Amino acid sequence: MSGHSKWANIKHRKGRQDAKRGKIFSRIIRELTVASKLGGPVPEDNPRLRTALDKALSSNIPKDTIERAIQRGSGGAEGERLEETTLEGYGPGGVAVIVECMTNNHNRTVAEIRHAFTKAGGNLGTDGSVSYLFIKKGLIQIRNNSNLDSVMEVAIKAGAEDIEENADQSITISTLPEDFESVKDSLIKAEIDIEESEISLVPETSVSTDLETSIKIYKLLETLEDLDDTQHVHSNADFPEEIVDHLSQ
Numbered sequence: 001m002s003g004h005s006k007w008a009n010i011k012h013r014k015g016r017q018d019a020k021r022g023k024i025f026s027r028i029i030r031e032l033t034v035a036s037k038l039g040g041p042v043p044e045d046n047p048r049l050r051t052a053l054d055k056a057l058s059s060n061i062p063k064d065t066i067e068r069a070i071q072r073g074s075g076g077a078e079g080e081r082l083e084e085t086t087l088e089g090y091g092p093g094g095v096a097v098i099v100e101c102m103t104n105n106h107n108r109t110v111a112e113i114r115h116a117f118t119k120a121g122g123n124l125g126t127d128g129s130v131s132y133l134f135i136k137k138g139l140i141q142i143r144n145n146s147n148l149d150s151v152m153e154v155a156i157k158a159g160a161e162d163i164e165e166n167a168d169q170s171i172t173i174s175t176l177p178e179d180f181e182s183v184k185d186s187l188i189k190a191e192i193d194i195e196e197s198e199i200s201l202v203p204e205t206s207v208s209t210d211l212e213t214s215i216k217i218y219k220l221l222e223t224l225e226d227l228d229d230t231q232h233v234h235s236n237a238d239f240p241e242e243i244v245d246h247l248s249q
Contacts, residue, residue, distance in 0.1 A: 027231055028056050029069045030102045034082055036073030047181050051198065087113050088130045091122040092216040095207050095237045096130035103229040112227050120220035133236055134201040137161075138180025140187065141196040142171035151192055158186035170195065174202075203236030214239055 031052040039046035043053050049070070056066050081104045091097050097117075103109040114124040142151055148171060152163050155173050160183050162174040175183045177199050184197055209217060217237050224233045 024059060025061055025065075026228075028052060028059060028061060029065065030082060031231065032056060032066060032069035033073035034084060034102055036070040037082075038073075041070050041074035050181070054197065085109060086127075086131075087124060088127065089113075089117045089122055089124040090130065091117065091120055091220045091235065091237075093207060093209050093213040093237075095122075095209065095213075095217050095235055096133045096203070097122070097220070097224070098131060098134060098201055098234040099224050099230060100232040100234075101227075101229040102231055109227075109229045112229070113224065116220060116223045116227070120216060120223070122220065133205065134203050134234060136177050136199060137202045138175035138177055138183065138199050139197065139202070140173040140175070140180075140184055140194060142173065142187070143193040143195045144169040144171075146171060146192055150190070151187070154186050154190045154192060155183055158183040200232070201234040203234075206236050206238035208238045 032049065035046060035049040035052045039048055041049070043050040053066065082102050083104070083106065085101050085103060085106055087099045087101065087110065089097050089099075099113055101109050101113075110124075117124045140155075148165055151171050151173070155163055159179040160173050160175050161179070164172045164174075166172060173183065173187075180197075180199055184194070187194055214237070217235065218239075221233055221235060221237075224230055
């Protein structure tokens with residue numbers, strides 16, 4: 001059990017993300033296309049596609065839309081034009097930021113992200129400039145109607161690395177990337193209610209920020225997330241709860 005929620009610093013963006021339903025759809029569809037292209041169209045043989053498929057279904061994306069996206073990736077020209085790129089930089093207060101993108105125009109994407117960093121008073125770095133500060137983890141969020149002891153019993157047996165009860169009584173399970181699917185499958189079989197799940201970049205150390213710096217970082221993260229080519233944004237900013245409440249107003 002650890003004392004810091006892996007989800008704490010993304011919760012302040014939930015309201016705005018939920019309001020951008022169309023943008024969320026497009027990101028998931030792109031992920032389906034690229035996952036299918038890289039690993040094939042069969043979810044059972046492609047863990048990345050399976051995770052994207054779970055997100056698509058939980059977001060109520062129509063099944064025919066999902067099928068078309070997978071077909072494009074596995075054999076269509078549209079999927080082949082997309083490429084993945086990851087950009088790294090520093091925001092206000094020395095906060096590390098990683099932006100994962102899918103794009104059909106690398107130069108355009110780099111220019112847009114560089115502009116966002118510069119406008120916020122940060123700077124876009126070179127490959128590897130901040131990625132060493134993050135580690136890839138499987139994250140599974142369990143709804144707060146679940147019993148902690150029952151969740152722990154199932155998750156630990158399946159290979160979970162860390163289990164944490166959050167302030168709202170939801171539960172966060174961390175896994176090694178290679179154990180993510182087996183832990184998730186075990187929870188589903190035990191009929192434990194999963195709210196969210198993903199393989200994500202988690203900072204190994206966090207940077208605490210004051211209110212003024214937090215506002216600047218928040219605006220940078222929002223700007224980066226609003227860009228059409230952005231899939232995921234990660235930072236090691238540690239927003240205190242009272243600042244999260246202030247920023248969410």
